[in-house]
Amino acid sequence: MASMTVIGTGNMGSAIASVAAKGGASIQIVARDIAKAQQLAAxxxxxxxxxxxxxTGDIVVLALPYPALEDVVKTxxxxxxxxxxxxxxxxxxxxxxxxxxxxSDSSAAAQLQVALPGAKVVKAFNTNFAATLFSGEVGGVPTTVVVAGDDDIAKAQLTEIxxxxxxVVADAGGLKRARxxxxxxxxxxxxAVREQVAWTGGFAVRA
Structure with missing residues (x-):
C-alpha cells in the first residue's frame, strides 16, 4: 500500500486522511500549525x-484553499x-x-499540472463533502469519489487506497475533465449554501 501525505487539517484533509488510514495507508499530516497536525495525526x-x-508520502493530497497552491509550488x-x-x-x-x-477553458488542476510538470496531478474529492467521506454514504448510496488525471498508474494508486x-471510485478520464x-x-x-441540500448530503453516483 502506498503512503500518503495530506497537507491541510481542515474538514477535507481530516476526512481524506481518515479514509486513507482505514485503507491501511501510512499517513503524514503537514500543516503550518503543528499542533493541529499532531492532533489529526494522532x-x-x-x-x-x-x-x-x-x-514522505508517495501520494500528496493538497487539502487547501486555491490561493495556497502558489505557496505549495514555491515550497x-x-x-x-x-x-x-x-x-x-x-x-x-x-x-x-x-x-x-x-x-473557462481551464481548471485549478490544469494550472497545477503546468506549475508542477514533473508531478502526476489527479483531481479527486472536490465533488464530495467531508461528512460523506467520513460516513461513506450519501442519502443511502455509497459515497463515490470521482477522479480525473492523465496518468493511469497514478489514478490506480489513489484508487487502491x-x-x-x-x-467507491469512478474514473472520469483525463485531467481535462477537472473543469x-x-x-x-x-x-x-x-x-448547500442555499440550504437546498445538507452539508452531510450532496450529489451521489449510482451505477
Whole structure:
C-alpha cells in the first residue's frame, strides 16, 4: 500500500486522511500549525510535520484553499516531481460566490499540472463533502469519489487506497475533465449554501 501525505487539517484533509488510514495507508499530516497536525495525526495513527518539512508520502493530497497552491509550488515544487499530487480544490470566487476564478477553458488542476510538470496531478474529492467521506454514504448510496488525471498508474494508486478505505471510485478520464468536476463541486456548494441540500448530503453516483 502506498503512503500518503495530506497537507491541510481542515474538514477535507481530516476526512481524506481518515479514509486513507482505514485503507491501511501510512499517513503524514503537514500543516503550518503543528499542533493541529499532531492532533489529526494522532486521530489517524500517522505522523505530523510542519509545512516546509520533507514530504514522505508517495501520494500528496493538497487539502487547501486555491490561493495556497502558489505557496505549495514555491515550497515543494522540486520535491513533488515524480509524486502523485491530488488536487481537492474548487477555485470558487468567495468574494461573490458566483463563479470559479480560473479561465473557462481551464481548471485549478490544469494550472497545477503546468506549475508542477514533473508531478502526476489527479483531481479527486472536490465533488464530495467531508461528512460523506467520513460516513461513506450519501442519502443511502455509497459515497463515490470521482477522479480525473492523465496518468493511469497514478489514478490506480489513489484508487487502491480509497477503495480499501471503503469508498467507491469512478474514473472520469483525463485531467481535462477537472473543469467539469470543479463546476459540479461549485454547484453542490451553492446548493448547500442555499440550504437546498445538507452539508452531510450532496450529489451521489449510482451505477
Amino acid at each position: 486521530q489517524v495513527g500517522g505522523t505530523a510535520d510542519e509545512f516546509g518539512d520533507a514530504l 515543494y515544487g522540486a520535491a513533488l516531481a515524480g509524486k502523485v499530487v491530488v488536487d481537492v480544490i474548487n477555485p470558487v470566487d468567495f468574494a461573490t460566490f458566483d463563479g470559479l476564478t480560473v479561465p 480509497i477503495s480499501a478505505g471503503g469508498v 467539469e468536476l470543479e463546476a459540479v463541486g461549485f454547484l453542490q456548494m451553492v446548493l
